[in-house]
Amino acid sequence: MNSVHIPNELNQLLQESNAQLQLSVPQLVEKILTRNEGTLTATGAVRVSTGKYTGRSPQDKFIVMEESTKDKIAWGPTNQPISEAVFTSLYYKVLEYLKQQNEIFVFKGFAGADKKSRLPIQVVNEYAWHNLFVHQLFIRPSEDELLSHDGGFTVISAPNFKADPAVDGTNSETFIIISFERKIVLIGGTEYAGEMKKSIFSVMNYLLPENNIFSMHCSANVGLEGDVALFFGLSGTGKTTLSADPNRRLIGDDEHGWSSNGVFNVEGGCYAKCINLSREKEPQIFDAIRFGTVLENVTINQESRIPDYDDGTLTENTRAAYPMEAIDNIIQPSIAGHPNTIVFLTADAFGVLPPISKLTKEQAMYHFLSGYTSKLAGTERGVTSPEATFSTCFGAPFLPLPATRYAEMLGEKILEHNANVFLVNTGWTGGEYGVGSRMKLSYTRAMVQAALEGELNHVETVKDEIFGLNIPLHIAGVPDEVLQPNKTWADHAAYEAKAKELAGKFRENFKKFKDVSSEIEKKGGPVA
Numbered sequence: 001m002n003s004v005h006i007p008n009e010l011n012q013l014l015q016e017s018n019a020q021l022q023l024s025v026p027q028l029v030e031k032i033l034t035r036n037e038g039t040l041t042a043t044g045a046v047r048v049s050t051g052k053y054t055g056r057s058p059q060d061k062f063i064v065m066e067e068s069t070k071d072k073i074a075w076g077p078t079n080q081p082i083s084e085a086v087f088t089s090l091y092y093k094v095l096e097y098l099k100q101q102n103e104i105f106v107f108k109g110f111a112g113a114d115k116k117s118r119l120p121i122q123v124v125n126e127y128a129w130h131n132l133f134v135h136q137l138f139i140r141p142s143e144d145e146l147l148s149h150d151g152g153f154t155v156i157s158a159p160n161f162k163a164d165p166a167v168d169g170t171n172s173e174t175f176i177i178i179s180f181e182r183k184i185v186l187i188g189g190t191e192y193a194g195e196m197k198k199s200i201f202s203v204m205n206y207l208l209p210e211n212n213i214f215s216m217h218c219s220a221n222v223g224l225e226g227d228v229a230l231f232f233g234l235s236g237t238g239k240t241t242l243s244a245d246p247n248r249r250l251i252g253d254d255e256h257g258w259s260s261n262g263v264f265n266v267e268g269g270c271y272a273k274c275i276n277l278s279r280e281k282e283p284q285i286f287d288a289i290r291f292g293t294v295l296e297n298v299t300i301n302q303e304s305r306i307p308d309y310d311d312g313t314l315t316e317n318t319r320a321a322y323p324m325e326a327i328d329n330i331i332q333p334s335i336a337g338h339p340n341t342i343v344f345l346t347a348d349a350f351g352v353l354p355p356i357s358k359l360t361k362e363q364a365m366y367h368f369l370s371g372y373t374s375k376l377a378g379t380e381r382g383v384t385s386p387e388a389t390f391s392t393c394f395g396a397p398f399l400p401l402p403a404t405r406y407a408e409m410l411g412e413k414i415l416e417h418n419a420n421v422f423l424v425n426t427g428w429t430g431g432e433y434g435v436g437s438r439m440k441l442s443y444t445r446a447m448v449q450a451a452l453e454g455e456l457n458h459v460e461t462v463k464d465e466i467f468g469l470n471i472p473l474h475i476a477g478v479p480d481e482v483l484q485p486n487k488t489w490a491d492h493a494a495y496e497a498k499a500k501e502l503a504g505k506f507r508e509n510f511k512k513f514k515d516v517s518s519e520i521e522k523k524g525g526p527v528a
Contacts, residue, residue: 003418004171008119009092010095010124010154010156013095013098013099013124014106014124016097016099017098017101017103017104018101018102018103018104018475019103019105019106019124020103020104020105020106020107020128020131021106022106022107022108022134023105023128023131023246025132025135025136025291025292027116028105028128028129028131028132028135029046029291029292031105031131031394032048032128032129032132033046034048035128037127037128037129038129038294039300039305040305041300041305041306041307042304042305042306042307043289043291043293043307044290044291044293045289045290045291045292045293045294045295046129046132046292046293046294046295046309046322047295047298047300047307048129048294048296048297049296049297049314050191050192050193050261050296050297051159051189051191051218052054052148053174053191054192054296054297054314054315054317055188055191055192055194055315055317056192056194056195056397057172057174057176057192057195058078058397059171059172059299060170060171060172060174060175060176060190061078061080061176061177061397062080062081062082062170062175062176062177062178063079063080063081063082063177063178063179063180063400064081064082064083064087064177064178064179064181064182064183064286065081065082065083065084066084066131066179066180067181068180068181069181069206072204072206072400072401073400073401073404074399074400074401075089078396078397078399079400082169082170082177083169084179085167085299086169086170087179087182087186089168089169090163090168090170090175090177090186090188090336091156091184091186092405093161093168094156094158094186094188094321095156095159097158097160097161098124098126098156098158102150102483104121104124104125104126105121105123105124105125105126105127105128105130105131105340106124106125106131106133107123107125107134107135108120108121108122108136108141108146108432109121109122109123109134109135109138109139109140109141109148110137110138110139110141110145110248111138111153111200111203111204111256111266111267112139112204112257112264112265112266113139113264113265113266113268113333113334113335114257114261114264114335115261116259117208117211117213117257117259117264117387118139119152119153119200119203119204119207120149120150120151120152120153120476121138121152121153121154121155121200122149122151122152122153122154122155123138123154123155123157123196123267124154124155124156124157125157125158125193126157126158126160126161126485127157127159128517129193129294130157130159130191130193132294133193133196133197133294134155134193134196134197134320136198136268136269136292136293136294136321136322136323137197137267137268137269137270137271138268138269138322138427139267139268140268140269140323141365147163147226151175152183153183153184153185153200153203154183154184154185155184155185155187155196155197155199155200155241156185156187156189157183157187157188157196158187159187159188159189159190159191160188160299161188161189161241162174162188163175163188163189164385170412172189173188173189173347174188174189174190175187175188175189175269176190176195178199178202179489180203180206180211185199185200185203187199192296193294193296193321194271194284194319196415197267197268197271197400198397198508200237200266201217201255201266201398202398202399202400204255204257204266205395205398205399205400205401205406206400206401207338208257209238209401209405209406212259212260213257213258213259213273214234214257214258214406214409214410214413214459215255215256215257215258216230216255216257216258216267216395217232217254217255217393217394217395217398218230218231218232218233218239218254218255218256218394219231219239219240219243219250219251219252219253219254219501220243220250220251220252220256220263220265220336220339221243221245221248221249221250221251222248222249222251222331222336222337223247223248223452224247224248226336226337227250227339227341227452228262228263228336228337228338228339228340228341228480229243229248229339229340229342229343229452230256230263230339230341230342230343231243231345232342232343232344232345232368232394233343233345233346233373234342234345234346234371234373234389234391234392234394235273236347236373237345237347237373237426237473238345238347238426238441238444239345239439240253240272240273240282240285241282242343242345242424242426242444242445242448244282244284245328245516246483247327248329248452249283249332250324250327250329250330250331251265251331251334251335251336252265252266252267252270252324252334253270253272254267254270254271256268258338258339258413261337262335262336262337262338263333263335263336263337263339264333264334264335264336265324265334265335267326268323268324268334269320269321269322269323270285270288270320270321270322270324270326270327271320271321272288272319272320272321273286273310273317273318273319274289274295274298274318274319274320275309275310275312275316275318276309276310276318279310279311284327284328284329285320286358288320288322288326288327289320289322290322292322292323293320293321293322293326294320294384295307295318295319295320296318296319296320297314297315297317297318297319298311298313298318298320298322299313299314305409310424338413338417338419339413339417339419340419340420340452340454341419341421341422341451341452342364342414342419342421342422343421343422343424343448343451344359344364344367344368344421344422344423344424345373345424345426346372346373346374346424346425346427346429347373347374347425347426348372348373348374348425348428348502349374349375349427349428349432349433349501350374350388350427350428350432350433350498350502351427351429351430351431351432351433351435351436351485351488351489351498351500351509352432352466352485352486352498352499352502353423353425353427353467353469353502354423354425354464354467354469354471354483354484354494355418355424355425355429355439355443355444355447355478355482355483355485355526356422356423356424356425356447356448356451356456356471356472356475357464357467357469357470357472358420358421358422358456358461358469358470358472359384359421359422359423359424359469360523360524361414361415361421361482362469362519362522362523362524363409363421363423363468363469363524364410364411364414364421364472364524365407365408365410365411365520365524366412366510366520366523366524366525367423367524368393368406368407369392369393369403369404369407369510369513369516369520370390370392370506370509370510371390371391371392371393371395371396372388372389372390372393372506372509373427374388374389374427374433375386375388375389377426381481386450388505388509390509391408393407398522402515403513404513404515404516406436407516407520420425420451420454420456420457422448422451422456423469424447424448424451425439426439426441426444427439428486429482429485429488430489430490431488431489432498436488436489439482441506443477443478443482446475446476446477446478447475447478448470450475450476455475455476456472456475459472459473459474459475459507460472460473460474461473462484463484464484464485465486465527465528466496466499466500466503466526466527466528467499467526467527468504468525468526468527470483471483484520486499490518493509493525500528503526503528506525506526507525507526511524
């Protein structure tokens with residue numbers, strides 16, 4: 001079949017099937033309960049299970065190799081190519097499958113809070129709870145906006161449709177396929193709702209740079225005086241904890257764009273981890289879990305229906321999906337000015353990176369491309385000592401374009417807006433994991449606070465002998481000796497050996513960036 005007819009085929013499906021369009025939160029909750037898709041909890045949230053897939057399936061994610069994109073995508077293990085023929089065949093099979101369902105659910109909304117650059121999206125779901133998820137995670141249109149909504153990019157999710165790899169050309173029964181020319185994301189064989197969220201983020205990471213907008217996997221907040229801060233960091237580095245500040249309003253917790261006008265949230269909601277969640281530790285997230293929230297894979301008491309956030313029986317990746325409005329301390333709409341401060345967060349289990357250091361533009365680009373943190377012993381089978389983990393631009397799985405494209409945009413933005421960039425180590429001090437101790441949160445908060453308030457812009461610094469990083473000598477509320485890792489280790493020779501070991505891992509990882517300016521590696525990387 002001719003692929004140009006695909007949008008018409010989709011419209012025909014929506015017209016001929018029992019498509020439930022733009023249901024409200026109460027209507028969707030009713031559907032979820034009557035269809036036995038989930039359970040109402042004591043907080044009013046809906047608890048659901050995602051079956052055997054409790055996280056993303058990166059090995060099953062593909063991008064259609066098309067004429068307009070084939071020379072732009074950074075093809076490889078992350079961005080696996082798939083043919084137009086395979087996509088088209090699967091597409092029609094999924095449509096035929098959805099036609100057989102008693103009802104399907106459709107949400108129309110937007111990705112991107114900035115109206116000048118937002119992407120209209122529509123999501124077609126087999127499950128009512130998936131439709132509630134996207135209703136809460138993306139930007140909901142007004143009645144007037146809905147009337148003029150043109151569909152834009154369409155996500156089609158059919159969890160119970162399973163591919164046959166031998167026939168359909170996939171790696172398994174699961175598939176997540178993006179076609180940029182057809183403006184379609186096709187998902188099947190997985191109930192994990194995060195695939196819909198991250199697929200649209202991948203789409204935005206392709207489209208925004210094409211419009212000279214820097215797309216970012218980070219959280220963002222704004223101070224009382226309008227000063228904007230960005231927080232980049234991989235899981236476990238403290239991104240959510242440190243960006244949730246009672247004295248600053250949240251712009252967003254995960255995905256943002258940086259245009260000529262400033263920063264904007266890509267989403268309209270939050271997808272928060274809730275393993276070991278408590279009101280004492282994270283009151284904003286805890287109190288946001290109420291009617292309309294989707295709780296994924298959280299264990300609940302069958303009688304009281306009270307969630308047990310400490311139970312990781314199904315997965316450690318338990319999640320709560322709720323709209324931004326469920327949090328009190330936010331800025332609406334989710335738009336702010338240009339960032340004054342950028343914070344890269346890393347949890348260094350080697351215990352050798354400074355707890356805070358101010359980066360030059362070249363160092364910022366180097367550490368942005370590196371995206372370093374540590375994988376700890378015991379977190380995965382076979383991991384017996386800390387392992388260096390590098391995720392390019394702090395979001396490698398979601399970047400369709402070459403990494404250098406994003407790093408170059410970061411460098412341009414830093415220069416244009418005179419943004420100050422800091423590398424903050426929330427990991428270990430006084431020795432590596434198992435010997436030293438985790439950096440005190442109170443110290444990290446004091447350091448980040450000083451950075452946000454501009455107190456570190458012109459302070460006296462000392463250069464780290466291994467990594468070449470500029471370390472402030474004094475920060476209020478933090479002992480001076482804590483600021484310099486080489487002074488916290490009892491054995492200086494052991495410190496130097498461990499620091500040089502990590503520096504070597506940085507250099508080895510950076511070899512994969514073939515088209516990066518030598519100046520970035522020379523001026524931005526380790527010096528010893």
